[in-house]
Amino acid sequence: MRGPARFAEVVEDWSRQGGPFDPALLTAHDEAESFPAEACAALDQWGLADHYVPVPYGGRLDRLDEMQALLRTVAARDLTTAVAHGKTFLGAASVWTSGDSDLGTRLAGHIMAGEAVAWGLTEPGGGSDLLAGELTATRTGSGWSLSGSKWPVNNATRGRLATVLARTDPAGGPRGFSVFLVDKRSTAPGTVRHLPKMPTHGIRGADISGVAFRDARVPAHALVGTEGEGLELVLKALQLTRTSCVALSLGAGDHALRLARRFLLERRLHGRRLVDLPHARAMAGQAVARLLLAEAVAYAAARAAHEVPEELSVVSAVTKALVPTLVQGQLRLVSELLGARGFLTEVESYGGFAKIERDHQIVSIFDGSTWVNRGGLAQQLRLLRPGRRPAGPAGRPVYEWLREDAGTAALDPSRLRMMTRGDTLLNGLADLVSRRSSEPDAATDTLAPRLLDAYRELAGPLSRVRPSAGPPSTEVMRLAERYEWCFAGAAALGVWAANPSRHGRTWWDGGDWLRGCLTLVLHGLGLPTPDASAAYDQLCERLLSGDGTDVSLFGSRAGVPV
Structure with a gap:
């Protein structure tokens, strides 16, 4: 078995004392500013590079969500190693996008032989x-x-x-x-x-x-x-790389939450457990919501790359703008919880948090900063007003292709486009909200309908956006940010609606994760969320439970004990 779950076990074994992912070794490399050669060599030997090469060229890249999960596992141990090794996929993406079979075959041989690109x-x-x-x-x-x-x-x-x-x-x-x-x-x-x-x-x-x-x-x-x-190839390749490299943010969020969980369970303040303080619980719960919302967006984007690649110019821009921003906000919350312990080295292992936080800051500028990606989205907003259907033929409903067990179409870079004329995920929001309202506990849940109202209110402003030769105005950039939040809410609802078999499992039962994510989305849209404290408190409680060692919608992704 070579899937993400098995890979997580392998990386955990490598992380023992003396192994290539030994935290002491990785810390020493960081302090010496030296390349993590041992960790990268172990990844080469396992065959991670094979997952950067599409199946038609002899590799194992069949699904982008699987590659996301593998890179997330590495990033949860060490962002430097994940960045150094994963860069090869970014370097090769222009060749995969070109469809040049001869060049692609030659490049695939180099990559699977361990050559970096x-x-x-x-x-x-x-x-x-x-x-x-x-x-x-x-x-x-x-x-x-x-x-x-x-x-x-x-x-x-x-x-x-x-x-x-x-x-x-x-x-x-x-x-x-x-x-x-x-x-x-x-x-x-x-x-x-x-x-x-x-x-x-x-x-x-x-x-x-x-x-x-x-x-x-x-x-x-x-x-x-x-x-x-060249420019067209690069911009299309960026749609694939932006969709993939957000795994770096998810891994950073995994590691940070594990540190936060341990700290909350151990720390006492003024004679009380830190976890008993309402403010600390709210911060921890929001940190969980940020990671789970980021995961839902990343997962939906990876599936969209196979199902509606014609729309990836928008989907990838939203994903790369929002996911690192969500996780950076999560890291700020964890930093506030840890206090000085997050920055004092060799203090109960919490000092490693400082490395996570500073390493992650550079992730937001890979493949274009948040501002660059939001600007790319802003250029397409006039084509994305609510109700406007994509130009291509209608495909499967969102709740079908977001199923965990759903088959995916082969990755086909020839279907990528420079601009899209619709957004299947957000166009399906009304249907997703309707499905949510038919569930037994939905009578008291007004979050999804409020999200739908907020999205529909974008119709007027989006219709007034005009093409611009220069940088988008501040007003248009703010509109793009609101669009991102609506997309994130639709992704969370889509993942929920697509996977009813998971509703009774860890992190899903009771709908707490969805409630927390929608609360976060509405807050991002500037809408009142009077029940936010209760939603975040529930997520904090789950974080502190026995299931809290692995905060993920789809099971073990990183397996990082602290």
């Missing part, structure tokens, strides 16, 4: 503006010549291979860039130079460095897709 998008001074890239690729008699720099890049030095976005038309523009898969070992000596590793606040051991090319010759078959297609 970097993704060279950003340049000094360019930030997230890909159109500002100045690294050039010029045709030569037998291929291309690359000149320029990419920085900062994860695995730029350690990675043998790098997919690089290069300017192939001096004028630039949307059709002026192409992607190249560069094998640095095959370039002439002196034409490729590694830029120094950059000191970073978080993920200190990761290879955050750069690479400079000086008339580096690459063969004609290094071109990914067609000339001038």
